[in-house]
Each structure stands twice: as structure tokens, then as C-alpha cells.
Amino acid sequence: MLTLPPTVRIFVSLAPADMRRSLDGLAALTRDVLKEDPLSGHLFVFFNRRRNRTKILLWDRSGLCLYYKRLEKGVFRLAAFEQPGRSRAELEAAELALILEGIDLAHARRRPRWKPEKTA
Numbered sequence: 001m002l003t004l005p006p007t008v009r010i011f012v013s014l015a016p017a018d019m020r021r022s023l024d025g026l027a028a029l030t031r032d033v034l035k036e037d038p039l040s041g042h043l044f045v046f047f048n049r050r051r052n053r054t055k056i057l058l059w060d061r062s063g064l065c066l067y068y069k070r071l072e073k074g075v076f077r078l079a080a081f082e083q084p085g086r087s088r089a090e091l092e093a094a095e096l097a098l099i100l101e102g103i104d105l106a107h108a109r110r111r112p113r114w115k116p117e118k119t120a
Contacts, residue, residue, distance in 0.1 A: 009042040010091045014082055017046035019053050023064045026057045034088050038064070045096065051075040054100070069100060077104040 011034050027038040044057040052075050056067040081089035
């Protein structure tokens, strides 16, 4: 399981990615599809077309790291985040952990939590 500080943001590409891509190819997808800087320290998650493989790209101050997971059975479910016209979504660390464990969040209900009010 990935342990992440709350300052790390997680961006998911909703468009399928070619899993033959390596670090540089995924960094290019991060710039082109997600419109983010791959050296920012955030996590960038890519899935293949069949959604049975995922690669997670992250910069750890000394180089790019790649986390790769292939499911032997089943698929990763992203229906809770897919909307027409969107090419990316932002997740919380707990949501990513649940998706990687095979839990479908489409019918999960989030309870209200405190959020700081925006001040002028």
C-alpha cells in the first residue's frame, strides 16, 4: 500500500494508455493529457484499455519512479470518476488504494466532512 502525505495530489488519466510506455513516455502523457508537470512530486495514474493493468508515475526528488500492477483476474473500476468530456480525474489517496484493491466506488457514498470555508 502506498503511504502518501496529504500534500501529494493524485491525477488519473481516464483515457487508455499504452502500457508499453516507459518512464519518459508516461512523463510525456502527463504533460500532454493530464496537463501537469511530471516532476511536481504528485502521482500520475494510467490504465490500459482493458483496465487490467495500471502504471503510476511519481518523482521522488532524485528520479522518476514507476509502480506497475497487473491483475490476473478482474478489472480496475473507474466508473465513479468518468464523465463525458473529461480526460482526467483527481483522487484522494484512500480512493486510489480502494481502486487498486479491486473495490468499485461507483455505488460508494461519501459522508459529509468538514471543509474549510473559503475566505476572500
